[in-house]
Amino acid sequence: MARILTGIQSSGRPHLGNILGAIKPAIELSKNPQNESFFFIADLHSLTTLKNGEERGEYVRAIAATWLAFGFDYQKNVFWRQSRVQEHTELAWYLNCFTPFPMLANATSFKDKSEKLADVNAGLFTYPVLQAADILLYNANIIPVGKDQKQHLEMSKDIANRFNILAGEEILVLPEPQIDERIMTIPGLDGQKMSKSYHNYIDIFLPENELKKITKKILSDSKQLEEPKDPDNDITFQLYSLVASETDVETMRQNYLNGGYGYGHAKQALFECFLEVFAEPRRIFNYYMENTEELEGILDAGEAKAREIAQDTIGKVRKVLGFSS
Helix, strand or coil: CEEEEEEEECCCCCCHHHHHHHHHHHHHHHCCCCEEEEEEEECCHHHHCCCCHHHHHHHHHHHHHHHHHCCCCCCCCEEEEHHHCCHHHHHHHHHHCCCCHHHHHCCHHHHCCHHHHHHCCHHHHCHHHHHHHHHHCCCCCEEECCHHHHHHHHHHHHHHHHHHHHHCCCCCCCCEEECCCCCCCCECCCCCECCCCCCCCCCCCCCHHHHHHHHHCCCCCCCCCCCCCCHHHCHHHHHHHHHCCHHHHHHHHHHHHHCCCCHHHHHHHHHHHHHHHCHHHHHHHHHHHHCHHHHHHHHHHHHHHHHHHHHHHHHHHHHHHCCCC
16 A cells, blocks of 8 residues: 655645646545545645744635545545644654755755845755655655655655664655656746746635636737637636536637637636536535634544654654664
8 A cells, every 4th residue: 555645835725736736636646545645734834934823824724625625535544734743843853963964955945045045044944854754754655746846855765765774774764756747837827837926826716706807817919809829828728728628628729720719708718617617626615614613623633643653653763863762
């Protein structure tokens, strides 16, 4: 049986890119009876950029509600908040002492912001070590990641290997990445990768009128209504092709090629597709956001399960390091 682990930072509400690129694929993996899934909300990681506790709490609830809205079986699997299992931070400290400075200095998460060192906090610098602790604490075999996270996973393996050499045995399981080559990048409103950082994301859980306004903001070229259009280089069509049926996608493609079909028509079709495809997830999401006590109970139960496994791993690590008898 393969143990799969993935986490999503609580630095904002989940957007369409998170859902299509990470959440739905991970849930599909969790439905395989040969897999055991560990899905967590990385609220400690969000502290590197988000300092407001009230906002973080709201985002944590939104992320939890999203996983549940798309059918994650929290009873069969393990579902928890990172901050509620203190072994994450304890193992991170131990692993920090096995991590060479140049490895962290070469991490993409640091290099991307290293031109303004005054804006880089120690948490951002050691971010990959906490990420390694998140993974290694649960003996995870498979980590679904995007291409941009592959480096961090390789670092996790290197850090674990350093510790195992000291231990003289494989105390920490070396994880392997699983990259879905089919969905690498979900385009945002401007065509760049959909990201909170770029403010170009689509929140499918918005009220209908707000979702419609956001959909209308998708960039398009200046071709007139009657002109034929290139579907493969249009953001609206690209997004539509990710959520609509094959038949509807082919119909829109022909509309683009034939002309007499405007980008306004395409955006309206995309908006209507959002409402149809995500009708049930939107309903479930709103239910949990309005019933927070029930949501908290689900997370509390998941944290108890996660804590039991984490304590077993940390006990073995402490013994190797001489912190327990």
